[in-house]
Amino acid sequence: MNGPFSLPRRAPRKVTQPKVTLAHGGGGTAMRDLIEDVFLETFSGAGHAAPEDQARFDLSALAAQGDRLAFTTDAFVVDPLFFPGGDIGKLAVCGTINDLAVGGARPVALSCAVIIEEGLPLETLRAVVASMARTAAEAGVVIVTGDTKVVARGACDKLFLTTTGIGVVRTGLDVGIAKGRPGDVVLVNGLLGDHGAAILNARGDLALETPIESDCAPLHDLVATLIAAAPGIRMMRDATRGGVAAVLNELAEASGVGVRIRETDVPLRPEVNGFCEILGLDPLYLANEGKLVAVVPPEEAEAALAAVRAHLLGREAAIIGRLAAERPGRVVMETRFGGERIVDMLVGDQLPRIC
Amino acid sequence: MNGPFSLPRRAPRKVTQPKVTLAHGGGGTAMRDLIEDVFLETFSGAGHAAPEDQARFDLSALAAQGDRLAFTTDAFVVDPLFFPGGDIGKLAVCGTINDLAVGGARPVALSCAVIIEEGLPLETLRAVVASMARTAAEAGVVIVTGDTKVVARGACDKLFLTTTGIGVVRTGLDVGIAKGRPGDVVLVNGLLGDHGAAILNARGDLALETPIESDCAPLHDLVATLIAAAPGIRMMRDATRGGVAAVLNELAEASGVGVRIRETDVPLRPEVNGFCEILGLDPLYLANEGKLVAVVPPEEAEAALAAVRAHLLGREAAIIGRLAAERPGRVVMETRFGGERIVDMLVGDQLPRIC
Incomplete structure (x- = not known):
């Protein structure tokens, strides 16, 4: 996790450029400012703990919630980014929460990898991240780690997200696509x-x-x-x-x-x-x-x-x-x-x- | 995980088209064939178990390896896809293994989300997936779950991967970017x-x-x-x-x-x-x-x-x-x-x- 949410915490420098540039994905101070200002501040301001350097979870605390860890991932490429009833950020958080949930797991945490097209308005990125933070906070799930890449104009369409989730499956619950029986x-x-x-x-x-x-x-x-x-x-x-x-x-x-x-x-x-x-x-x-x-x-x-x-x-x-x-x-x-x-x-x- | 590696196992139908089409990301039989033939067969043939419906891990087995779960993600957008010494698949597996490792964790499993540009030669995709499988098998890490999206020509540049990893941090080990002291x-x-x-x-x-x-x-x-x-x-x-x-x-x-x-x-x-x-x-x-x-x-x-x-x-x-x-x-x-x-x-x- 050399990535976004792993940087040391300090007062973030506000990103003032109107658009995302290639430098924002370059591993230098511009990326750091973007991550701290846009991601860390938003996620930590949404009612849950700040994403940390290297996300870690106490295994005995997890085991107290159930006997199995669930692990699932989804990429989101929806077009348009904003639509009536949601946006790509809300979708990415709900989608992975739902994958965990239908597997019988209580969702615990999400990671988020972001691929951004150079030139995306900062305002758009901020709106998507805010929506992710709001949705996660409402669901009681934390976004704990992530990564940001920026590609040149034309190398991706605006913004893609990948969320991965971990959760704990309820002890004794045994659900699966092969478990249906006649009469059900x-x-x-x-x-x-x-x-x-x-x-x-x-x-x-x-x-x-x-x-x-x-x-x-x-x-x-x-x-x-x-x-x-x-x-x-x-x-x-x-x-x-x-x-x-x-x-x-x-x-x-x-x-x-x-x-x-x-x-x-x-x-x-x-x-x-x-x-x-x-x-x-x-x-x-x-x-x-x-x-x-x-x-x-x-x-x-x-x-x-x-x-x-x-x-x-x-x-x-x-x-x-x-x-x-x-x-x-x-x-x-x-x-x-x-x-x-x-x-x-x-x-x-x-x-x-x-x- | 309505995604790729979660489908029921059966004898896979060989994908015969020379190029990836939008249908391969559409949630129907074409996607299923792609996942089964290209991903499941390759990953299960690489010396480890077949990715399952809803990846799950026994928490007590994990706890026997250490006291904390590590969780990390990275997106990969490298250009070109193949280069001397590696390719995007090898990079995506090594990158996430390394993020876990430098956090003091023994890597356990990876997920992989794939965003493919319509028209990508199947042969290219197969080569990348084979490289992922080989690298993971050599490292003793399993790729257990994933997702596949296909976007129209021009909406992404060939192929992007996001790998997310879980691992177990060694009990008692306490490493971190803030722990350096004068003289070290x-x-x-x-x-x-x-x-x-x-x-x-x-x-x-x-x-x-x-x-x-x-x-x-x-x-x-x-x-x-x-x-x-x-x-x-x-x-x-x-x-x-x-x-x-x-x-x-x-x-x-x-x-x-x-x-x-x-x-x-x-x-x-x-x-x-x-x-x-x-x-x-x-x-x-x-x-x-x-x-x-x-x-x-x-x-x-x-x-x-x-x-x-x-x-x-x-x-x-x-x-x-x-x-x-x-x-x-x-x-x-x-x-x-x-x-x-x-x-x-x-x-x-x-x-x-x-x-």
């Missing part, structure tokens, strides 16, 4: 496709009267609620790239079960539904950034649904289907007209740089 | 500036007869040797961006000491020295990727030097100076002509995209 119930925590539709709408010129907001949110608290209500829970997965369709297909294959969902039970915002109809998109494939798919044993389904619905991030939760022994590896949807269709996995995504 | 001895493990010179030479048209090779190497084993020989060691730092000059300046400031080095004791390859003279560069500021600066108490200096010199990666190790109470915060070099000059921190680097 499939639940989602709310309206699907908002993030994908929000990004696409923010890019395009459809100019909806009411812009669709991304559902970008940290799900760790919702997950805690869900696990408490359904301790026999089989698996959770956040439905990001590839949407709910990708999660269900992975589930069907890994668990060797059929997945049967009902179109009329899939919760959709009318605007997103309309948007998809206009553009010929299928909302089941749209990315979400605050939605998870959970599989619970049938006897815990009602309790799980009630608990999730009582949570702020689960008010529109719904049971959308069940696992079956029939047609293993397949996801089948009963359509609103009484027919059936296979919900296959797409080859690619419906749109690039969605997260 | 400053040691480096070999010839300085090779990486910076290698990259610059690989880019330019100086066309040296013997190309300079990067010193890119994992330092964890050397660090273990050094700590065993000098248990009272104060600090270690790998001298990457900003070179030895940046490390010594941070040390001087954080420890509140003066750093005094002798030009004639600084180990330099004659080719690198000549290269620097031609281009007007100062080798003290050139990046290294297999060199560390260590500060040890005077009574352990000889043992430390002998131990490092006996290691394959430390044959040209040298004591280059001492810490002093005088001129705190300053790095002063006695020149070969008997004069003195201040080795200040640069504002930026001598060259961008060095790592």
Whole structure:
């Protein structure tokens, strides 16, 4: 960690240039000023401890929270950087918190590596970092270490972030994509496709009267609620790239079960539904950034649904289907007209740089 | 970790396209094929376990190795991707191993997030991933989880990697940039500036007869040797961006000491020295990727030097100076002509995209 957040603390020198320059990634005083002024000050001002030289965690304190360490990483290249309901910073913090959470872990800390295009307005960088700090502080997670690289104009598009998270898996909890069994119930925590539709709408010129907001949110608290209500829970997965369709297909294959969902039970915002109809998109494939798919044993389904619905991030939760022994590896949807269709996995995504 | 290495295992489908497409980052079957064929097969074939769905580590097994978890991240944007002595993959694995090692930690595992430009030849990606796998296997470190994003042509330059590492800090070891004391001895493990010179030479048209090779190497084993020989060691730092000059300046400031080095004791390859003279560069500021600066108490200096010199990666190790109470915060070099000059921190680097 010769990187950003590892420098000795002192009164930071304010960065006064209006734009990021190559010198800000060069390992000299300019980089140091950028890190101290933009990153350290912001992260330490957001209600948690200042990132330290070499992030370290007491292993016995971690072991007191559970028996396994979870470790996960994601790169974020979303375009545009700011969109209704969020920005790349919020997305990067929520995305990694959610990966930890759906693995059954309580998030502990994040790292953040930043690749910046020369010429990015300082104001933009400050806004993204502030959003990261705010989101992390609200979620009770600390951003403890990081790195900053600056590349020449044209060598990257504005700003890319990579967040990596560590967390502690609850003792005794055993969730996984291969653990679904026939009879299990499939639940989602709310309206699907908002993030994908929000990004696409923010890019395009459809100019909806009411812009669709991304559902970008940290799900760790919702997950805690869900696990408490359904301790026999089989698996959770956040439905990001590839949407709910990708999660269900992975589930069907890994668990060797059929997945049967009902179109009329899939919760959709009318605007997103309309948007998809206009553009010929299928909302089941749209990315979400605050939605998870959970599989619970049938006897815990009602309790799980009630608990999730009582949570702020689960008010529109719904049971959308069940696992079956029939047609293993397949996801089948009963359509609103009484027919059936296979919900296959797409080859690619419906749109690039969605997260 | 909805990402790459988290998909269920099955016989991978070979990716036959010659180039990476946007679909390879889209969360569908194309992405899955890419991850399984290029990443999972390579990493699992390199002598260690296959990356799993949600990377998890037994906390009691970690605690048996030491009392603290170390956590560090770095982004890699080096240009060109391949250079004499290494490539971006080797660099990304060594860089994060070295960050862990100089913090006193034994490296345990890495994550890897990849941002790929549409159109990157598959062959290039395979070569980089194979290099990562080889380097990690040689170092006894596993790459356990990751993520893949693909951006449109022109939105990034070929390939960026971010590696994040976890490791366990040796119980009782207390090293840090602020721990230097007057009288302590400053040691480096070999010839300085090779990486910076290698990259610059690989880019330019100086066309040296013997190309300079990067010193890119994992330092964890050397660090273990050094700590065993000098248990009272104060600090270690790998001298990457900003070179030895940046490390010594941070040390001087954080420890509140003066750093005094002798030009004639600084180990330099004659080719690198000549290269620097031609281009007007100062080798003290050139990046290294297999060199560390260590500060040890005077009574352990000889043992430390002998131990490092006996290691394959430390044959040209040298004591280059001492810490002093005088001129705190300053790095002063006695020149070969008997004069003195201040080795200040640069504002930026001598060259961008060095790592």
